Amino acid sequence: MAIANPMMNPRLLEGLKTVVFDNDGVLIDSYEANMRYYGTILEQLGLPPMDDAQRYFVHSRTHDEAVRHIVPPELLKRAFEIGSGISQADLAPWFKRSDGIREFLEWLRAAGFNLAVNTSRGSSMQLVLKLTDLEGFFHPVVTSCDVAEPKPHPEGLFRIMRTHGVRPDEVAYIGDSIVDQKAAQASGVRFWAYRDMGLQADVHIDSFWSIRAAMQRCYKGLASAY
Incomplete structure (x- = not known):
């Protein structure tokens, strides 16, 4: 090493x-920005916050993989709709x-x-x-x-x-x-x-x-x- x-x-x-x-x-x-992004999706869906394993996963995977990992299948369509409405520019203070x-x-x-x-x-x-x-x-x-x-x-x-x-x-x-x-x-x-x-x-x-x-x-x- x-x-x-x-x-x-x-x-x-x-x-x-x-x-x-x-x-x-x-x-x-971008950790805080990503946590706020995916946290907003979960909050608007009425789902609980991510645990440590989920936070690690979403921070290193594609957007599609991350959303599918933390959201149940029946809520995926709505989850992607919520995500598309979150501006990356609004997350700029956390980049x-x-x-x-x-x-x-x-x-x-x-x-x-x-x-x-x-x-x-x-x-x-x-x-x-x-x-x-x-x-x-x-x-x-x-x-x-x-x-x-x-x-x-x-x-x-x-x-x-x-x-x-x-x-x-x-x-x-x-x-x-x-x-x-x-x-x-x-x-x-x-x-x-x-x-x-x-x-x-x-x-x-x-x-x-x-x-x-x-x-x-x-x-x-x-x-x-x-």
């Missing part, structure tokens, strides 16, 4: 061309950009790395990037709307590798859930776990400041201004 820090073995970071990010829990802290992420992205971009997103979030993804001032960093942004099989299926990561013409060993995927871990394992890319030591990962990241410092040491001379 390797923990990202400036003194870590640089061989664990060498050979990268592309860095892929999960969104919820990695690029942004928080992860500390140090923009600085890390700026360094990676200046150093010449390809940056992409592979997320379970759907059509709201572009709005979330806009609200958190993270537009323009990523290509492609693969959401659950763009694939036939969402995570943990590796389809999204395969699409990103084809787009940039890179091999699995040239890609690191930064995620925070077992869904991300399984997607990385299925695609063969390196998995870097963000703030979850319980995941099986090549590198564990406690902060984006520490992984940036480690990358700067490994890739000396690239984007020195950052």
Whole structure:
């Protein structure tokens, strides 16, 4: 197990061309926003609040999977109607950009790395990037709307590798859930776990400041201004 820090073995970071990010829990802290969204659906349906297991599930799965997990079949139609009436813009106060992420992205971009997103979030993804001032960093942004099989299926990561013409060993995927871990394992890319030591990962990241410092040491001379 390797923990990202400036003194870590640089061989664990060498050979990268592309860095892929999960969104919820990695690029942004959207936990409170998601809890309010799904909590509103349950409240309007007269259902009890989510338990811990349900909260973990909805935070890492697609919208469709999440709603079907917490709502009984006979109420699904109404649940989706309620959800469609909740504006993501209204949840903006509870979207928080992860500390140090923009600085890390700026360094990676200046150093010449390809940056992409592979997320379970759907059509709201572009709005979330806009609200958190993270537009323009990523290509492609693969959401659950763009694939036939969402995570943990590796389809999204395969699409990103084809787009940039890179091999699995040239890609690191930064995620925070077992869904991300399984997607990385299925695609063969390196998995870097963000703030979850319980995941099986090549590198564990406690902060984006520490992984940036480690990358700067490994890739000396690239984007020195950052």
